[in-house]
Amino acid sequence: MDTSHHDGYEHTAVSTHREGFPWKDIIGLVLSLALTFTSLHIVLTHALPIGALITAIVVLAVFQLFVQLFLFMHLTEKTGTRSNIGAMAFGLFVAFTIVAGSIWIMAFNSSSS
Amino acid sequence: MLPRYFYNFSTFMSMFPHNYLIYGADVSIVGATALIIFVLTYFKKWKWLWDNWITTVDHKRIGIMYILAAFAMFFRGGTDGLLMRTQLALPNLHFLSAQHYDEIFTTHGTIMILFMAMPMLIGLINVAVPLQIGARDVAFPYLNAISFWTFFFGAMLFNISFVFGGSPDAGWTSYAPLSELQFDPGPGENYYLLGLQLAGIGTIATGVNFLVTILKMRAPGMTLMKMPQFTWATLITSIIIIFAFPVLTVALALLTIDRLAGAHFFTIAAGGMPMMWVNLFWIWGHPEVYIVILPAFGILSDVISTFSGKKIFGYTAMVVSLAAIAALSFTVWVHHFFTMGAGAAVNSFFGVSTMLIAIPTGVKIFNWLFTMYRGRIRFTTPMLWALAFIPTFVVGGMTGVMLAVAPADYQYHNSYFLVSHFHYVLIGGTVFGAFAGIYYWWPKMFGHKLNERLGRWHVGTFVLFFNMTFFPMYIVGLMGMTRRMYTYPSGLGWTALNLIETIGAFGQGASMMIMAVNIVRSIKFGERDVTGDIWDGRTLEWSTTSPAAEYNFSVLPQVTSVDEWWEEKKRGVVRPDHATFKPIHMPNNSGWPFLIGLSFFIAGFGLVFNWWLSAIVGALGIITFLFLRSFDYNTDHYIPVDEVKRVEAAAGR
Numbered sequence: 006m007d008t009s010h011h012d013g014y015e016h017t018a019v020s021t022h023r024e025g026f027p028w029k030d031i032i033g034l035v036l037s038l039a040l041t042f043t044s045l046h047i048v049l050t051h052a053l054p055i056g057a058l059i060t061a062i063v064v065l066a067v068f069q070l071f072v073q074l075f076l077f078m079h080l081t082e083k084t085g086t087r088s089n090i091g092a093m094a095f096g097l098f099v100a101f102t103i104v105a106g107s108i109w110i111m112a113f114n115s116s117s118s
Numbered sequence: 119m120l121p122r123y124f125y126n127f128s129t130f131m132s133m134f135p136h137n138y139l140i141y142g143a144d145v146s147i148v149g150a151t152a153l154i155i156f157v158l159t160y161f162k163k164w165k166w167l168w169d170n171w172i173t174t175v176d177h178k179r180i181g182i183m184y185i186l187a188a189f190a191m192f193f194r195g196g197t198d199g200l201l202m203r204t205q206l207a208l209p210n211l212h213f214l215s216a217q218h219y220d221e222i223f224t225t226h227g228t229i230m231i232l233f234m235a236m237p238m239l240i241g242l243i244n245v246a247v248p249l250q251i252g253a254r255d256v257a258f259p260y261l262n263a264i265s266f267w268t269f270f271f272g273a274m275l276f277n278i279s280f281v282f283g284g285s286p287d288a289g290w291t292s293y294a295p296l297s298e299l300q301f302d303p304g305p306g307e308n309y310y311l312l313g314l315q316l317a318g319i320g321t322i323a324t325g326v327n328f329l330v331t332i333l334k335m336r337a338p339g340m341t342l343m344k345m346p347q348f349t350w351a352t353l354i355t356s357i358i359i360i361f362a363f364p365v366l367t368v369a370l371a372l373l374t375i376d377r378l379a380g381a382h383f384f385t386i387a388a389g390g391m392p393m394m395w396v397n398l399f400w401i402w403g404h405p406e407v408y409i410v411i412l413p414a415f416g417i418l419s420d421v422i423s424t425f426s427g428k429k430i431f432g433y434t435a436m437v438v439s440l441a442a443i444a445a446l447s448f449t450v451w452v453h454h455f456f457t458m459g460a461g462a463a464v465n466s467f468f469g470v471s472t473m474l475i476a477i478p479t480g481v482k483i484f485n486w487l488f489t490m491y492r493g494r495i496r497f498t499t500p501m502l503w504a505l506a507f508i509p510t511f512v513v514g515g516m517t518g519v520m521l522a523v524a525p526a527d528y529q530y531h532n533s534y535f536l537v538s539h540f541h542y543v544l545i546g547g548t549v550f551g552a553f554a555g556i557y558y559w560w561p562k563m564f565g566h567k568l569n570e571r572l573g574r575w576h577v578g579t580f581v582l583f584f585n586m587t588f589f590p591m592y593i594v595g596l597m598g599m600t601r602r603m604y605t606y607p608s609g610l611g612w613t614a615l616n617l618i619e620t621i622g623a624f625g626q627g628a629s630m631m632i633m634a635v636n637i638v639r640s641i642k643f644g645e646r647d648v649t650g651d652i653w654d655g656r657t658l659e660w661s662t663t664s665p666a667a668e669y670n671f672s673v674l675p676q677v678t679s680v681d682e683w684w685e686e687k688k689r690g691v692v693r694p695d696h697a698t699f700k701p702i703h704m705p706n707n708s709g710w711p712f713l714i715g716l717s718f719f720i721a722g723f724g725l726v727f728n729w730w731l732s733a734i735v736g737a738l739g740i741i742t743f744l745f746l747r748s749f750d751y752n753t754d755h756y757i758p759v760d761e762v763k764r765v766e767a768a769a770g771r
Contacts, residue, residue, distance in 0.1 A: 099361045111394065
């Protein structure tokens, strides 16, 4: 069996090592905690009228999504762009199905049930 | 804190269930624990257990532990099933009280799905997938150990409920508002919520682990379209896990907050919406049933291909159907609650989307048949399971299409027709598939085969008694018997059918004893697998020794085709030259995953009883061990060439 393509040691695990102080991750952690507690706070204190409250939570949630994608999930790093696009597309499909489906189901727009 | 603590302790003592069955369980648990401790101490095996199993990060050993735990849970859940069948054998029996019956059907369902089917398949995935793709381990071996121990302690937390405070009793679906504090006080539901939450952490981590393992660690030359079918099924399953399980995590967390912190997500009071629990549960729950069937499909494809002596028919179509099933699995969840009344448009949409799944599934069934067509079929035990799978699963699948017809579902809903349907797909599909895998990979796990003669008896009796148990349920369901009723009056024409079902259930129990005897007997008498390729296999796991060495492959294989090992055998096998060996990089064992799991258990147990002290101690334990692990730099080692040469020479290579 030809094994000439292996040089040096053979590695088992995927390397997770990165250099430098993890500023990105710390900013991400602080931001995601702040966003979570902000939404909890405005709900618990009824800080806004109900319509504005729901809008505010959705906006905060979308912001949270971007924090996760860019600061934790390394979306901007160039490796594996094609599989990234696939994963994002499937993620959007599932998210859309769940959110739109739930709204549709929970509306109980039925005249005959 | 102390008065509260003692207050809870006193309520907990008074909730200790008083029942001879539970005393029996107490005695047997204490007895078994004492026996295990005695045996380990007497034979001085504690260190062996810690070094070789508890701290292991080896995917093969983790897989074996998953399978052992799954077998234990299979017998626990099976006993629940037998208790239910005893209660229902004849009309008006009072073997179990209504409350006890509720607890038993809840634990039966929850254990069989989450603590039997899932770990059985994840165990087989762990054992086989890294070997099939020619890898040395999974991508994150340490995380793999965490997955196992969180699953294990989640299962333990769920199981102690029976003797320690009372089991959950709102069904495995745990529908709100019944599962809310107002209607279901006591620790039972908390056990369900926290046990599943814990196991769910492990499952998500497993999904991530195998997605990365399969995408990043395939042997050189193995493109995606050259992967074995079981590996494909695992890849797709991992994707479903990653997208579906977080929904369960969120739903469980919300209900936990309702019960422990007085929120109102799923209560009617204060604007909560109980129906949202049903919705969230099935957004996870439907993909979940594909999580437990797709790996079984994968096993079946490999087993049928191997024992027909042919490449799988329609490889690409098989892959496309797996992907189609995965995508569709997220679009069908309403068929579990058509009768909730979301309206004709919603029900029609989800009815049609459900029926669509029959298309890719049908493609797979036909491809298995075409693989066998003109093949040189060997009727080994794994193949017999595969052959039993096909008709059984077709019956289960077709009744599923019947249930997908929304107007008709108003008649079948929550009847024994449904109970029979999901047992036909979950036993006829998942369990038959898992047993095919167990018999197939047993030599790879332990170095010897299970006895074929006893194996045939196992298949034959199990299939017979399975049909005897569940086929009458279709009929009795159409006659109007509903699910989860703890007794029924005579004179409805249900008695004979129920009695037949009960006899069948005990027959299945006896059949499992044949398997148990087979397993024990084969330790001594099982045919040894000296070549590593006892079935004349086709994929890479059969190219290495049985059981495989710690490092799996002395030299990573070079892949050029589907069924690589088969092609290699046709060309003439050339064992790797010892001169080409290099030091092999492997992960170190670690005790942290076990301790993290144990801390989760302590925290979960505290939350079940609102014992905040225990919850805080457990939480601090988790954080401490995670922190200590971050400073653990001694995480890997190299196996020297001499050691590799010695192991390979001992295996005659």
